[in-house]
Amino acid sequence: MKISIARSSVWTLLGDEFEFYRHIRECGFRYVDYDLFSTMSSDDAPYMQDDWEKRACDTREKMEKLGVRALIAHAPSGEPAAPGMTEKLIRHTIRAIEVCAVLGVENIVYHPGGQMGMSRKEYMGFNISYARALVPALEKCGITLLLENVGRWDEAFYCHDADEMLELICAVDHPLYHACLDTGHLSLQDANQYETVMKLGAHLRGLHIQDNFGSLPVASTNRMWRQDLHLPPLMGCVDFDEIMLGLKQTGYAGAFNLEPESPRCGCLLYDDNEKGLPLHHMTLELTLEYYSCIYDIAKHILRTYDALEE
Amino acid sequence: MKLSAAAGPIWREYGLNETQIFTILAECGFAYADYDFCPANLNAWLSADPVIWGRQVRSSLSDAGIKPLLAHVSGFNPFSDERTVEKAIICAGELGAENLVIPLAYAPDNTRREYEDCNLRYLERMLSTAEKADVVLLIEHSGSWLLPHYTHHALELNRMMERLARPERLKINLNVGHMGIAEIKPYTEIKLLGESIRSVDLSDNFGGMPLAVRPEREELGLAPMMGYIDYDRVMQGLSDVSYDGCFNLRMNMPRVFEKASPYHSKSPLRLMPSELTKRLYIWSRHITEHMLASYGCV
Numbered sequence: 082m083k084i085s086i087a088r089s090s091v092w093t094l095l096g097d098e099f100e101f102y103r104h105i106r107e108c109g110f111r112y113v114d115y116d117l118f119s120t121m122s123s124d125d126a127p128y129m130q131d132d133w134e135k136r137a138c139d140t141r142e143k144m145e146k147l148g149v150r151a152l153i154a155h156a157p158s159g160e161p162a163a164p165g166m167t168e169k170l171i172r173h174t175i176r177a178i179e180v181c182a183v184l185g186v187e188n189i190v191y192h193p194g195g196q197m198g199m200s201r202k203e204y205m206g207f208n209i210s211y212a213r214a215l216v217p218a219l220e221k222c223g224i225t226l227l228l229e230n231v232g233r234w235d236e237a238f239y240c241h242d243a244d245e246m247l248e249l250i251c252a253v254d255h256p257l258y259h260a261c262l263d264t265g266h267l268s269l270q271d272a273n274q275y276e277t278v279m280k281l282g283a284h285l286r287g288l289h290i291q292d293n294f295g296s297l298p299v300a301s302t303n304r305m306w307r308q309d310l311h312l313p314p315l316m317g318c319v320d321f322d323e324i325m326l327g328l329k330q331t332g333y334a335g336a337f338n339l340e341p342e343s344p345r346c347g348c349l350l351y352d353d354n355e356k357g358l359p360l361h362h363m364t365l366e367l368t369l370e371y372y373s374c375i376y377d378i379a380k381h382i383l384r385t386y387d388a389l390e391e
Numbered sequence: 392m393k394l395s396a397a398a399g400p401i402w403r404e405y406g407l408n409e410t411q412i413f414t415i416l417a418e419c420g421f422a423y424a425d426y427d428f429c430p431a432n433l434n435a436w437l438s439a440d441p442v443i444w445g446r447q448v449r450s451s452l453s454d455a456g457i458k459p460l461l462a463h464v465s466g467f468n469p470f471s472d473e474r475t476v477e478k479a480i481i482c483a484g485e486l487g488a489e490n491l492v493i494p495l496a497y498a499p500d501n502t503r504r505e506y507e508d509c510n511l512r513y514l515e516r517m518l519s520t521a522e523k524a525d526v527v528l529l530i531e532h533s534g535s536w537l538l539p540h541y542t543h544h545a546l547e548l549n550r551m552m553e554r555l556a557r558p559e560r561l562k563i564n565l566n567v568g569h570m571g572i573a574e575i576k577p578y579t580e581i582k583l584l585g586e587s588i589r590s591v592d593l594s595d596n597f598g599g600m601p602l603a604v605r606p607e608r609e610e611l612g613l614a615p616m617m618g619y620i621d622y623d624r625v626m627q628g629l630s631d632v633s634y635d636g637c638f639n640l641r642m643n644m645p646r647v648f649e650k651a652s653p654y655h656s657k658s659p660l661r662l663m664p665s666e667l668t669k670r671l672y673i674w675s676r677h678i679t680e681h682m683l684a685s686y687g688c689v
Binding site: 343361364367371378 | 685
């Protein structure tokens with residue numbers, strides 16, 4: 082498996098895509114998860130303009146020069162089932178799929194849509210239609226759309242675990258529609274990682290590798306930020322032995338894609354007017370020292386299972 | 392300020408002896424150590440003569456090229472295990488630690504009055520031993536609402552200090568992680584404790600938990616600035632009270648995986664390689680140095 086990394090705290094700190102690639106390359110990373118999640122949330126986004134294709138070509142060229150390649154991408158953020166959002170998000174996601182084709186990214190990961198009060202049947206119906214609306218773009222571009230496990234017991238989602246993901250995947254029933262497992266999200270369900278990987282089997286085409294300390298028995302509106310911690314692997318209680326065992330046994334061939342958001346960039350306890358305080362966030366130098374460790378932790382995990390592909 | 396580090400529980404998992412563990416801490420750039428009288432080595436040291444044990448530890452530290460600055464006795468409830476604390480005080484004196492952080496005693500369902508009275512009697516006895524051993528005893532913010540402690544706040548700690556009236560021998564260890572769990576404002580606490588603060592334990596977490604189900608989710612022992620503790624307020628407070636004592640890194644990171652997988656008997660990822668753990672300790676030292684430098688405390 083190749084090690085890749087999502088946007089992470091380093092990007093947040095630098096605020097520039099190409100500076101992020103340059104610095105993350107120095108930490109050892111050669112592959113990235115291309116961020117269309119936070120960069121395509123409005124119609125004003127650069128990739129939503131007429132010159133999007135040229136921009137995507139330029140990006141690919143710049144990334145090649147910096148020695149990094151995108152293996153997987155995050156689809157645009159937004160709640161697909163929110164009133165007034167569906168059409169807009171389909172439009173943005175189709176463009177994101179087109180951008181992926183130019184960049185040479187094979188898989189794009191998206192969150193299913195859910196609204197409070199939706200029944201399971203309504204949820205499945207909506208998400209089948211939503212995924213099918215993206216199929217023509219997927220077929221045209223040869224990109225695979227990956228469904229990510231999201232939500233908790235107290236949220237309006239029914240894609241918590243392998244069974245629910247497979248229900249939707251089988252219902253959509255398309256060769257370009259598969260699964261991405263977020264290890265941290267699964268931990269919030271306290272579900273077994275090995276069993277999940279085994280059940281998803283050949284449908285598993287992407288990973289969001291992150292750690293936390295499991296779920297809290299409180300409503301998500303209360304202290305959700307203390308749950309989905311996005312720590313690097315081996316820092317929380319996710320059992321990566323179970324994950325690696327499952328990945329080996331199912332012959333997983335995708336990226337070992339890290340999704341850390343640690344250290345925190347700006348504590349939630351700070352007000353906006355306190356962002357200038359000296360310890361509001363870690364320095365770039367310290368953050369990069371940490372990400373260099375994270376890269377080596379990922380290498381250690383893969384080497385332990387004889388699964389490292391440089 | 393002097394920067395020290397405790398040897399977190401992970402180091403024992405590598406099968407290293409104390410000299411080897413302290414040598415690694417020295418290699419990580421720490422000149423001072425925090426020695427733990429913790430349950431992990433309880434049987435070994437509790438059955439030994441504290442004087443002899445203390446001298447052995449002193450020798451181990453000396454061989455490793457690191458100086459003892461403080462020690463912790465933790466994981467005990469002195470209410471039922473006072474002798475352990477007493478032995479640790481004697482041992483701390485012998486090993487050359489000037490300061491010893493000791494736990495406070497509690498009984499199930501004790502009232503605030505009972506808690507205070509019980510601890511005052513216990514501390515008086517311990518202070519007598521500390522006098523002979525020439526060790527300063529340190530108490531700290533203790534427990535959460537799950538435990539029957541009444542030392543969650545500076546006012547409660549100050550009240551106990553005042554009643555004992557031994558300011559030269561009894562001081563405060565500012566446990567920043569414990570304050571994080573109690574979700575109290577660090578700046579106010581530090582200002583209230585002022586000159587009583589003799590050492591500072593550094594770690595990070597994501598605050599207290601509203602339910603009793605997962606107490607292990609609270610004291611995570613992450614490196615400073617990895618959780619949600621407001622270290623700007625901590626450093627500003629320490630600067631404003633002209634704190635000049637010890638800065639002690641006390642982490643429990645990375646974790647040692649306890650749970651055995653039903654699918655995996657060997658769990659090769661249970662323990663991170665010591666070389667990576669060492670790098671995380673060096674990184675944590677750099678964070679701490681950055682925090683000190685940011686507030687002109689180097």
